[in-house]
Amino acid sequence: MPIDNFSTTSDSPIAPAQDCFPIAPDDIAELSKITKAIYVGSGGDVVVRALRADTDVVFRNVPDGYILDIRASAVRANGTTATDLIGLA
Numbered sequence: 001m002p003i004d005n006f007s008t009t010s011d012s013p014i015a016p017a018q019d020c021f022p023i024a025p026d027d028i029a030e031l032s033k034i035t036k037a038i039y040v041g042s043g044g045d046v047v048v049r050a051l052r053a054d055t056d057v058v059f060r061n062v063p064d065g066y067i068l069d070i071r072a073s074a075v076r077a078n079g080t081t082a083t084d085l086i087g088l089a
Contacts, residue, residue, distance in 0.1 A: 001012065002023075004022070005053070006016075008044060013036055013071060014036075015036075017024065017032065017036050017037065017088035017089055018024060018056065018089065019088075019089040020031065020039075020086055020087065020088055020089070021058055021086070021087045022085070022086060022087065022088065023038065023046070023075050023085035023087045025075045025076055025077040025085070026061060026076070026077055027076050027077045027078050028074045028076070029074070030049075030072055030074045031072065031073060031075065032071050032088065032089060033089040034071055034072070034073055034089065035071060035072045035087045035088055035089055036069075036071065036087055036088050036089055037065070037068060037069065037070065037088040038072060038075070038085055038086070038087055038088065039066075039067050039083045039085065039086040039088060040062045040063075040064070040067070040068065040069045040084070041064065041082075041084025041086065041087050041089075042064055042067070042068045042082060042083040042084045043061070043062050043063045043064040043066065043078045043082055043084060044061070044062065044080070044081030044082035044083070045053040045059065045060050045061065045067075045079060045080060045081045045082060046058070046059045046062050046068065046075065046080050046082045046085070047059075047076040047078065047079040048072045048074065048075050049072060049073050049074040049075075049076070050070060050071065050072060051071040051073050052075070056074075056076055056079075058079055060071075062081070062082055064077070067088070072087075
């Protein structure tokens with residue numbers, strides 16, 4: 001097992017992600033974890049619900065390989081054209 005020199009430090013929203021997971025956009029379900037950021041593999045529009053928001057927001061024309069620095073609770077299928085989304089948590 002690799003040595004983690006930072007295993008005793010506390011996590012924070014601005015610390016590097018400790019977990020990564022694929023995101024399948026869904027119009028009803030929330031994400032399994034709140035993100036610190038979302039990696040967009042193939043660009044397009046991304047419809048998200050921010051952690052403390054009451055409405056969804058559209059990030060338009062996000063380029064390939066971009067990282068959206070957003071604490072998101074959901075990524076919606078309707079309106080999301082970007083693919084290969086990875087949640088960073």
